[in-house]
Amino acid sequence: MFERIAELAIRRARLILVVAVVAVALMGALGAGAFGKLLGGGYDDPASPSSRAGKVIDEKFGGEPNLVLLVRATEGDVDAAAARRGGRALTADLKKEENLANVISYWDTASPDLRSEDGRQAMVLAHVQGDDVERDENTKSVIDAYTGSYEGALTVKSGGGATVNAEMGTQSGKDLVLAEAIAVPLTLVLLLLVFGSLVAALLPLAIGLFAIAGTFAELFVLGSVTDVSVFAVNLTTALGLGLGIDYALLMVSRFREQLAAGSSVEDAVRRTVSTAGRTVAFSAATVAAALAALLVFPQYFLRSFGYAGVGVVAIAAISTLFVMPALFVVLGHRVNSGRLPWAGRGRTAVRAPLWGRLAGAVMRRPALTALPVLAVLLLAASPLLGITFGTPDERVLPGDAQSRQVSAVLREQFNGSDDAALHVVIDAPPGRAPLTTYAADLSGLEGVVRVESSAGTYADGRSAAADPGDKALGRPDAQQINVVHSLAPKSEAAQSLVEKVRTVAPPAGAQALVGGVDAELVDSKNSIGSRLPLAVALVAVTTFLLLFLFTGSIVQPVRALLLNMISLGATLGVMTWIFQDGNLSSLLGFTAQPMEVSMTVLMFCIAFGLSMDYEVFVTSRIKELHDQGADNESAVTNGLGHTGRIVTAAACLLAVSFFAFGTAELSFMQMFGLGSGLAILIDAVAVRGVLVPAAMRLLGHSAWYAPGFLRRFHGRFGLSEGGPAPVAEPEVLAESRG
Known part of the structure; x- marks a missing residue:
């Protein structure tokens, strides 16, 4: 298959590039409409008792109160003449709003429960009608029309679930713009440092653009037929940019390596596609399998990340496999054009000496080097023993958000609230x-x-x-x-x-x-908890099968799964220590609260998938050398020597895309960005650099074991290296980054 892709690129390179440009333009035009199709919310199971109760209340009782207008008297208390006139006028105006139902006001009912203890403030409750998109728009309309000063006698602030969702949607858009403003320029700078040439550095960005545009188009189509969360956009940009760069980085590095080894452009393309292309295909399959597990959950917030994640991985891989070889054919040796001043013209080794030496040191003393790393990772995972879970509320918003301020007053000044009933x-x-x-x-x-x-x-x-x-x-x-x-x-x-x-x-x-909100939390935890074993089983089984087809060993998939679980445990433990226990809250500017259950599951699936991404990167080169006759130690040492620099660069670039969301004002997006970025770095350094070579040394030849019938199965159905024989690699590269 990969040989045919390479030959197609060699024969039809310019046609492929023309089709790609047209496709990007069409996908961009279609994807621009995605934002109008995406929804807020989506944290609840529609089949749960609380959701069914909400539907009955909507249909028969006008809906649960989801909007709280906190009204403060400018002078005196809320029973003063001016405040009373203003409150009645406000209530009358709200009742005229066709998108509001069940408007309940202190000035209509005189209920003491709607009046604050100091008498200066009162509540007006209402239900904002419409689906998630309409409700957000209707809520924003009410906020714009009624909050602030009202008739000179009152000051109005908006709170409640409808306001929280509307503010989260608005804040999400702001966070996305800021994150991308940080990630894209920083990524370009890092690419220039990695490649040392402008042309080579721009190629991964082109693949990232293709992946993002394609996924936005996918979200537009899916959003037209089913519910899709607006937060899927955040994953699309972070993962699209990151994976596009990861896959392109692997391909560009291998192509330049083959050119430096003396291959012709055509042979370099063939060898690159048959080796790095195969790695990209399997890597994409493992990441997609991890993200596809999100589709088993009934909450469309989680399913949306499955839609976006599988889509962006598939599009990034397809564009890498077809567009990148065509670019190589057209560019040829010009892939090294635009050499930057700091990239010298000296010669440097193909292998990264540091990673080769590290792998060699670990394999000489595997237990001595691995045990301290394991101890640190297990210590980092220890906060998981006290983990608790919640769902998003006003506390995920910044302190100046109206809904947070209203919620604080309701807790302190009112004797119970129908909004939280x-x-x-x-x-x-x-x-x-x-x-x-x-x-x-x-x-x-x-x-x-x-x-x-x-x-x-x-x-x-x-x-x-x-x-x-x-x-x-x-x-x-x-x-x-x-x-x-x-x-x-x-x-x-x-x-x-x-x-x-x-x-x-x-x-x-x-x-x-x-x-009610508390019942929704209980049901969400039960719903996700009941399906989590199935999701984990699907991830484990599909990953095992894919890695078996990739390596022909049943030991390698088990080793990979165990090491990935250790690194994931460390990541989730650190996030629990920070976001639940409140450490670093003053530095990062968030309010400590239970771990957001949906975001924790999402982070698990993404971090697991990306860990397998680098697993495939490293194992691919080790297996390639092993299949060429190298002994286990040499294959691991030289394999890490060849891939260590790529994995490190790819991890840093991908981590930047996620760490950029650490600037978000929404605390659960902070957790998502920092946690995903940390997981990537832990995996690239601690797992790939130390634990993998230690495990391979301890396992010895058994690392490649499979029963006879499975070896025969792999020989028939497994996807093995193909294509032209590798050109002997020189000890040095003609092209250097200095």
Whole structure:
């Protein structure tokens, strides 16, 4: 297959490049519309009890409160004449908004629960209607129209879940622009340092552009037929730029190496495609397999990263395999053009001496060198013993975000809020007596402030005096019951309350569904936790099969899986130490909170896939030398000598793309960027530099073991090195970076 690709590039190079340019233009035009198709949110399982409760409330009760307008009196308290007039006018205006439902105001109800303890502030609750895209737009419209000074008597701020999602979407776009403004110039500088010539440095950027444009077009198409998260854009740019550079770097390095070894341009292309091209194909397959595991989760936030990840990997690999050889044919020796002043014309060794010496030292004393590295990685993983999980809320936003400020006031100044209440939906019309008993039982649970129902309001297991109940909570075919509590949202106590509410027996013949932010968190954790073993199994099995087909050994895949799990554990442990335990919070500017469950799963899949990327890079050259007759020690030492510089450069370049997101204002994007970048560096240095040669030395010849029937299977179906015989490599390169 790779020989045919090389021959196609040699015969039709200019045609391939013309088609590529047209394809980029078309994909860019199509992908420009992707941003209008992508959604915020997507953290919940649509089949969970909390999501089903939310749908019933939307359909039959006008929706749960997801917008909180915190209104402060400019002078005096909220019952002063001017504040009262302004509050009533504000409420009337909000009720006229066709995209708002269930507008509940202190000035309409005089409920003390909607008034702050100091009397200076009051709440207006509402439900913003529409799907995720429409809801964000409607929320922004309300914020623009009503926040700030209102009629001179009031100051209005916006909070609640709808505002949080809208602000996260806006902040995500700002973070993306800043990250790319940092990553792209820095990447170009690093490429110039690595290659020492302008032409060679620009080739990887061309592949990255192709991958990003193609994936944006894919997201446009998918966003037109299914739900896709706006955060998929962040992964597309980081991974597209990084992997495009990784794959192109491997190809350019091998092509220049073959030219320096005396090959003709055509033979250099053939050898590059049959070796580095094969590595790119298998590397892409392993990364795509890891990211495809995200598709088993029902939350479209996670599935979206699977769509984007598999797409960007596939497009980066295809463009590398077809466009890059065509560029080599057209450029020929001009690939070294544009030599930079610091790139001298002396001669330097093909192999990287440092990596070769490191591999040799490790293989002489494998236990002595590997054990300290293992100890450090296990120590780094130790914070995982205390890990807890959550979902995004206003705390992921910067401190000056309106929704954060509103949330802080609600916790400090109000006695429970309907915005954070549990919403229980009963799917049958119970009689008044069973409904009363059920509401009273719920009100007796620890932490519950009151229970609101159509039969009345209850506290401490009994009815509040002279409260006839809210008739809007009753329908002929359903009942809504609001359980207002004083517990911190998404705390362990609040999650425990969800379980307690679900254990209270509903009226006979009825089913109770529990919704609200705390119920959504409980259900998200259960949903992801129940599917995580399947996702991990799919990653492990597909990776094992691909590495077996790549190496012909059953030991190499097991070795790779074990070492990758160790490096992943270290990465996740450090992220837990930072983002959950709060270390470095003052430096990075975030609020410590439980690890975001979806982002942790995403980081696991991405870091695992990228670890396998470098696994394939290194193992490919080791196997190539082993197949040429080198003994195990020589194959490992020389293989790392040849690939060490490439892996280091590729890791640094890819890490830059992710580390750029460390500048994000959204804390879970900070965690994603810093964690992914750290995982790449740990893998490239500690695992590839020390643990791989140590393991290969300890395993000896058994590193390449496979039972007879599997050797025969690999001989028939495995993808082995092909193409022309390698040109003998000189000890030095004619082209040098100095």
